[in-house]
Amino acid sequence: MFEEMERLTRVLCAEHGTSGCEDDVFEAAKRELAFCDTVTVDELSGVTGIFGNPDAKRRILLDAHIDQIGMVVTNIDENGFLRVTNVGGVDRRTMPGSPVTVYGKETLTGVVCTLPPHLMQGKEEKIKPVSEQAIDVGLSREEAEQLVSIGDRAVLTCTVRKLMGNRVSGTALDDRSGCACIIRAAQMVQEKDPDCCVMVVCSTREEVGGQGAQIRTYTLEPTEAIAVDVSFAKQPGAQNLNAELGGGPMIGFSAALDRRISKKLIRLAKENDIPYQLEAMGGRTGTNCDEIGVSRGGVRTGLISVPQRNMHTPAEVCDLEDMENIAKLIAAYIMDGKD
Template identity: 30%
Template sequence: MFEIDIPKLRQCCSTPGPPGYEHRIRKLLTQWLEPHVDELYTDNIGNLITHIRGRDSSRRVALAAHMDEIGFIVHHIDEEGFVRFYPLGGFDPKTLTAQRVIIHGREDILGVMGTKPIHLMREEERKQLPKIEDYFIDTGRKRDDLLQYIAVGDPITRERDLVEMGDCINAKSLDNRLSVYILTEVLTRLAETEPPYDVYGIFTVQEELGLRGAYTAAHSINPDFVLNLDVTIAFDVPGAQPHEYGTRLGHGVAIKIMDATVVSDPRMVRFLRQTAEKHQIPHQDELLPKGGTDTGPLQRAGRSGAISGALSIPTRHLHQVIETAHKKDILHTMQLLYHAALEIHNHPWADDPF
């Protein structure tokens, strides 16, 4: 029923959108979705909101994914043209070694993350993990040349192309462009139907800095039901114990039970499991003790709160430029999201105890 359009997913991952600077990815999504949905607009903080009218407009279903990606911001350009930066989002400094980045100024400027060469490190320096402040960006340009193109305050993203590896996809920013891509495909399909309730597709901003855009979106749309989409940790790798896996690649869409910002509504967890069983969609449980998602603010920032849950795509090497997800899990996430949106009215919400 669904297929993965690799060129479209590649474009989704490569279009920049660090927190607070989501204009380029928002423009791309607007081009993709505007011909299909009934209404599309950007709110003041920058969330992109799409609307598909349903048979019963008295209830609102919000399907959401954050469109920002972790990145950096220029805070200093020195006399030699080396660039210093602050992070926008949570980075593990050791993953920055030997990476290419793009500074988005008047033009996109390529650079590399540099640090002190190991040959010059003292014995005790070699034993320490690198810190964000140890890095600088080398663009290969002198200061005067560079200043024609970039300035303090320009955002920076990582540079890495999407590749297919076996049954998997490997790219930067699968967090959360994989979800953005899935939501785009599902909304396009839902727009061909008349869903039971009004469907709002929400692409939020600044999730990586503390779930900021989601509060605003939930407040203005005031949804009755929420299904958030994000990637989650799959630590099913050598050396890990089964209780540490989080999720496993290729074992199906993950139905969120909890993370650091939400306890999913048990009624929503039951509804999602039942819908997955009915359509024979492989699924697994997700419990993430550290790390929050937009599911939290979307659940509680509307006037009466919302019956909320989330679908997560198992992803290895999260927040690195080599994030890996399984094609089957991607397809199963699309299928469950689509069927859940079309069958949400069938669940006896009022009679389901919680």
């Protein structure tokens, strides 16, 4: 039912792209945006596809970040273990015993070391900070130094898998799911020849500050923008959350967002029978909206979020129906000429 959305998600999540090292996933995004009139790749800001009327007064930016959290190698110790620190908000609780992919001169498979329970002598071991954990790639120090260098990246690895119903789980759904949504929306709209300029940006470095969206927004000079990221859905241990997986797009309200866009998204969801949920934030959103909205003289910006469980772990969970509905809502927004 959501074959194209699932395909896009799998293609994008299959490629490596920790913040600042997104080159591999850039190529995947570039291929998927080939239907645009122009596609450019910029190492600092990301992949941009542009179509529609380039001379139109209405210039709509669609943004989702393409980078993922991960680790960077800081040292190789005397036993050949790789010492690392985090790139973005890696959840250290998920690390011990987890499989890892290391991107050195060759792509290596490793595992995060953990002390077996038999050796803990009845004492509960606290999870160490990322910088105090180590990756075992099965090599001596001399062998490891031939293949891995300080500055190389590593990620906890779990390929995207289908769960029951419309749900998928895997690594990098934050925010490759958002990238899949904006590309899918662009596919829907491009066929209708919109009388506006549509700029689709899969941006870099959101997990370390949002620099990619900030740079690209300044260059493109949009008149309005919608960013798609992930946000928290209900799960065990977090009963205070309101959003449901499968409940539809999460439309954001915040002091950092344009209220007119948020209201318009609600109107369009109702008119097009798209289920939706509301998310209220007091100030900053923690997404690229915070950088996009203050570019140049300011950009009217809206936020739509994909409900997600297990954020910043190797087993993030999203619902393909939510993602398809986000694409439909964005497409309706682009084609609607009313405020």
